[in-house]
Amino acid sequence: MMExxxxxxxxxxxxxxxxxxxxxxxxxxxxxxxxPTMGCLHEGHLNLVKRSLETxxxxxxxxxxxPTQFGPDEDLDTYPRQLQxxxxxxxxxxxxxxxxxxxxxxxxxxxxVQVQDxxxxxxxxxxxDLFKGVSTVVLKLFNIVRPHNAYxxxxxxxxxxxxxxxxxxxxxxxxxxxxxIVREPDGLAMSSRNQYLSQQERQTALSLSRSLKEARDNIRxxxxxxxVISDLIRQGLSxxxxxxxxxxxxxxxxxxxxxxxxxxxxLIALAVKVGPSRLIDNCIIEEI
Numbered sequence: 652m653m654e655x656x657x658x659x660x661x662x663x664x665x666x667x668x669x670x671x672x673x674x675x676x677x678x679x680x681x682x683x684x685x686x687p688t689m690g691c692l693h694e695g696h697l698n699l700v701k702r703s704l705e706t707x708x709x710x711x712x713x714x715x716x717x718p719t720q721f722g723p724d725e726d727l728d729t730y731p732r733q734l735q736x737x738x739x740x741x742x743x744x745x746x747x748x749x750x751x752x753x754x755x756x757x758x759x760x761x762x763x764v765q766v767q768d769x770x771x772x773x774x775x776x777x778x779x780d781l782f783k784g785v786s787t788v789v790l791k792l793f794n795i796v797r798p799h800n801a802y803x804x805x806x807x808x809x810x811x812x813x814x815x816x817x818x819x820x821x822x823x824x825x826x827x828x829x830x831x832i833v834r835e836p837d838g839l840a841m842s843s844r845n846q847y848l849s850q851q852e853r854q855t856a857l858s859l860s861r862s863l864k865e866a867r868d869n870i871r872x873x874x875x876x877x878x879v880i881s882d883l884i885r886q887g888l889s890x891x892x893x894x895x896x897x898x899x900x901x902x903x904x905x906x907x908x909x910x911x912x913x914x915x916x917x918l919i920a921l922a923v924k925v926g927p928s929r930l931i932d933n934c935i936i937e938e939i
Contacts (some may be wrong), residue, residue, distance in 0.1 A: 660745070661741045661745055663666065663746055664751065664754065666721050670797075673711075673796055681708035681799065682801050683707060684703030684706065685713065685801045685802070686710065686712045686801075688713060688716040688729065688733055689714065690716060690737050691843035691846065692714075693723075693806055693841045695806065695832070698915075699802040699803070702830055708893050711744075711745065717782075717784055719756065719763070719788065731844075748796065749764065755788070757766060764817065767815045768773060768811055768933065770906055772902070772907035773907055773920055774810075774922060774931070774936075777849060777898065782810070789817065790817060798906060799825065800825065800826045802828045804831075805829055805933075806841075808918060808933050809920070811829060834860065839856055840929060845930075849926060852926040855925050858891060859888070859923055861887065865884075866880050866884055870913050876911075876912060877901040880901045883935065895923070895924040897929065898920070898921070898922050899920075899921055900919070901917060901919050902918050903916075904918070916936070917936040919933060919934065
C-alpha cells in the first residue's frame with residue numbers, strides 16, 4: 652500500500668544529497684519513481700509524472716539539459732529553459748533533481764557509455780553524439796536516484812530502445828515503463844522544441860502526424876511496399892517552406908533495420924526540421 656504523502660516539493664542540486672535522500676526512501680521500503688527530463692515541461696512530461704505518482708511512493712523528476720548528447724552545431728545553447736515555470740507544474744512530486752553541468756561532469760570526467768548497433772540508425776545516424784550522451788546520463792541518473800521504476804515516452808522510440816538495452820545488458824535493477832505519445836488536439840506530438848515554432852511553422856509541423864495517419868490508412872487499404880509508403884510520406888512533407896527531411900524510416904521497431912515490405916510489427920519513424928526545430932514522430936503498425 653502506498654504511503655500517504657504530506658511533504659512539498661524539495662529541490663536538490665547535489666548528487667551526494669540526492670543519493671542520501673534515495674537511500675532514506677529505500678530504508679523505509681518506499682518505491683521510487685524517476686522521470687528524467689531536460690525541462691521545459693509539457694503535458695507529455697506531466698503524463699509520465701502522473702504514472703509515477705500513481706504507482707510509486709516517492710517521485711523524483713530530474714531536469715538537466717545534458718550537454719553530452721548535443722552535437723557541436725545543435726541547439727544546446729538555445730534549448731528552452733524555464734525552471735521556475737517547471738517547478739510550478741510539479742504538483743505532487745517529492746524531489747526535483749536539477750544538478751549543474753559541473754556537478755554531473757566535473758573537469759576530470761572521463762567515462763561514457765555506448766550502446767552498439769541500434770544506435771547506428773535513425774537519429775543515431777544523423778546525430779552521432781546523441782545516444783552516447785543519453786546512455787551516459789541515464790546510467791548516472793539511475794545510479795544517483797536508484798529508482799525502482801523509470802518512465803519514458805514512446806515519442807523518443809529509439810531512445811527508449813537504447814535505454815532498454817542499457818538496462819538489460821548492464822543488469823540494472825530498474826523497471827522501465829513505456830508511455831504512449833501525447834499529442835496536441837490537432838495531432839502535433841508534444842515536444843519542448845515546439846516552442847521554437849512560429850504560428851506558420853507550427854501549421855507546417857502538422858504534416859508529420861498527418862503523413863503518418865495517411866501512411867496507416869494506405870497500409871490498411873493494402874499498400875505494403877515500404878518504398879511506396881515512404882514516397883507518399885515524402886510527398887506529404889516536401890514542397891513546404893522551411894521543411895528539411897532528415898529521415899523517413901520504415902523499419903523493425905527493435906533493430907531499426909529497414910524493411911522492404913510492411914509485414915509484422917513495423918515502426919514508421921520521421922525526423923524533420925521545420926524552421927529552427929528538429930521534430931520527430933512515429934507510429935507503430937501492428938501485424939497486418
